[in-house]
Amino acid sequence: MMGPAHSLSGAAAWLGVGAAAAAAGHPMPWPVLLVGALICAGAALAPDLDHKAATISRAFGPVSRWMCEIVDKLSYAVYKATRKTGDARRSGGHRTLTHTWLWAVLIGAGSSGVAVAGGRWAVLSILFVHMVLAIEGLLWRAARGSSSDVLVWLLAATSAWILGGILDDPGNGADWLFTEPGQEYLWLGLPIVLGALVHDIGDALTVSGCPILWPIPVGRKRWYPLGPPKALRFRAGSWVELRVLMPAFMLLGGAGAVVALNVV
Numbered sequence: 001m002m003g004p005a006h007s008l009s010g011a012a013a014w015l016g017v018g019a020a021a022a023a024a025g026h027p028m029p030w031p032v033l034l035v036g037a038l039i040c041a042g043a044a045l046a047p048d049l050d051h052k053a054a055t056i057s058r059a060f061g062p063v064s065r066w067m068c069e070i071v072d073k074l075s076y077a078v079y080k081a082t083r084k085t086g087d088a089r090r091s092g093g094h095r096t097l098t099h100t101w102l103w104a105v106l107i108g109a110g111s112s113g114v115a116v117a118g119g120r121w122a123v124l125s126i127l128f129v130h131m132v133l134a135i136e137g138l139l140w141r142a143a144r145g146s147s148s149d150v151l152v153w154l155l156a157a158t159s160a161w162i163l164g165g166i167l168d169d170p171g172n173g174a175d176w177l178f179t180e181p182g183q184e185y186l187w188l189g190l191p192i193v194l195g196a197l198v199h200d201i202g203d204a205l206t207v208s209g210c211p212i213l214w215p216i217p218v219g220r221k222r223w224y225p226l227g228p229p230k231a232l233r234f235r236a237g238s239w240v241e242l243r244v245l246m247p248a249f250m251l252l253g254g255a256g257a258v259v260a261l262n263v264v
Helices: 003-023 030-043 046-050 055-059 062-082 101-138 146-168 186-204 239-260
Strands: none
Touching (some): 003 030, 003 101, 003 186, 003 239, 030 186, 046 055, 046 101, 046 186, 055 062, 055 101, 101 186
16 A cells, blocks of 8 residues: 555554543543554554655655665565575565564564653654654645655654653553553554554555565465455555545544544
């Protein structure tokens, strides 16, 4: 899928988690619902860090382009080192290492660890990175073009600062889910894991499929391209994505927010 659809699916997924939590009698504080949805929307773009033409490659200027080149080479090296006889030969690392459940879990766990160990500035950094990606994904028409980069960064930095301050207030969610002393913001890794997995599931619906299960082998393949029957798959950017899935994500996200906030 393309960037906007990935971001919408990420936001909708976290709002769905919020609705499920509310239905189970453990509603999220509204700042956790909002921040989690934005982080998840941003994290749903992050697996494409292995693609130099992806939205994330442009999000942070030369730094993100350089990171994309490194991750692409790393992913390709891991693919070559671990492929089985049934896996196809390829020339790049796109849709390999960063599109797996293991990558999602490691990135989420690492983010939680950084947030807990690094304190306020680490939390603000995580928020800033994901705010930039969320803006690039959700407001992609307005964020296109290098001339808007500085405005996106300023908006993301301001949003991260304000939202971080709100979360720090007692009862607003810094200690949501993990309540022991020293566990504040341990939950930040959850929307990051969810965003990455939602990205992988979205890509699995397209023609090429997605090797979500790696390193678990399936038959003669370790990089098995998981997905529905080929007749049900679509091409990235096709009318199915633009006219069916994206509106569906908006409706599902809205419904999730209504239930999560106990509006009905």
